[in-house]
Amino acid sequence: MDLKKIFPLFSYLFHPLFISVYATLFYFFVTRSYFYPHEIYLILFQVIILTVFLPVSTYFLLKSLGLIRSGIMLSEKKERRLPLAFQAMFFLVLIEHSFAMLSIPELYYFFLGALISSVLALLLLLFHFKASLHMIGLVGFTLFIMGISLHYHIRFVNMIAFFIMAVGAVATSRLYMHAHSMKEIIAGIVIGALPQIALWYYWL
Structure with a gap:
C-alpha cells in the first residue's frame, strides 16, 4: 500500500x-422535513457561492497578482493572511444576510463558530504561527454533528465515530506530508473546537 x-x-x-458544504448538506438531511425544497436549495446555493466559488476565485486572483505562489493548500504562512481574511468576510456575509431570510439557528451558530475560528487563525498568523485549517474545519464539523445529535435526540454514533477517525486520518496526513507540525495540528484542533463548544450554550 502506497x-x-x-x-x-x-x-x-x-x-x-x-x-x-458538508455541514449544510448534513443539516438539511436531518431537518429536510421542516423546510420547503426551494428554501434548502437557496441556502445551499448561497453557501456554495460564498464558501467555495468566491474563495477559489479569490485564490486565483491573488495568485495571478503574484501574492500567492504556493498551491491550493497555502503552505506559506504569509500567503494565508489574505485568503483567511476573505474567508472571514465571506462567513460574515453569510451570517448577516443569508440566514436573515430563514430562522436557522443551528447553521447560524455553526458558521459563527467558523468565523471566530477563522479570525483566531488569522490572529495567530500575525504572530507567525500557522494553525492547521484542515483541523479547524473538520473538528468544527465533527462537533456540529455531535451538537445536532444532542439537539434532535438522534443517535449518529457511527457517523460521529467515522469523523473522529477522519480527524485522526487527516492529522496523520498533514504530518506525513510535512504540511504541519504537531503543535500546529493541536492548535487547529483547539481553535476549531472551542468556538463550536462555547456556542452550544446558545442553541442546544
Missing part, C-alpha cells in the same frame, strides 16, 4: 473549502 498516494486523498477530501 501511503504517499493515500494520505493526500484525506487532505483533499476534507479540504477546508468543502467543510461548510
